[in-house]
Amino acid sequence: MKDILLFYLPGCPHCKLALRLQEELLAEHPEWRDIPFQKVDESREPALADAYDYYYVPTYYVDGRKVHEGHAERADVEKVFRLAVED
Template sequence: MKKITMFYLTDCGYCAKAHMALEELMADNTLYQSLEITKIEENEQPSIADQYDYWAVPSFFVDGEKIFEAHIGMTYDDIKENVKKVLDYAIN
């Protein structure tokens, strides 16, 4: 399995939706629970965040490759679908 890195901001509504989606998806599929996810709050660890190429949060990388970056207007369902793609990508 591949390593997932998630960048987020504490006060970001889209990030809160991504966290919720992660919780729901992991509760529904125990295979996801075995994935290693490093969550980085970009304001708390800017030196790490600066090493990655993204503009918006939440952003997910799998083994250093950007798989999902949120954008304005995304619904919870949009975010959950994309988070699931990240998890599935990391498993395969």
């Protein structure tokens, strides 16, 4: 299983949607709840955010590799979780 890292901003409507979609997917796929997942509010952790190469939030990384940046649809968030569990 790979780690997921999400950079977000609390007031961002795209981030709120991504987080809501994530909750829906975790309810449908309880096996995904064991995936190591870290949410980083970029406004509270600017040094960590600056260490990564991205321009828009939400931005997902799987094992340090950027896999999605910007507005996320359900399929995008699902892809992130599927990448985290594939061998």
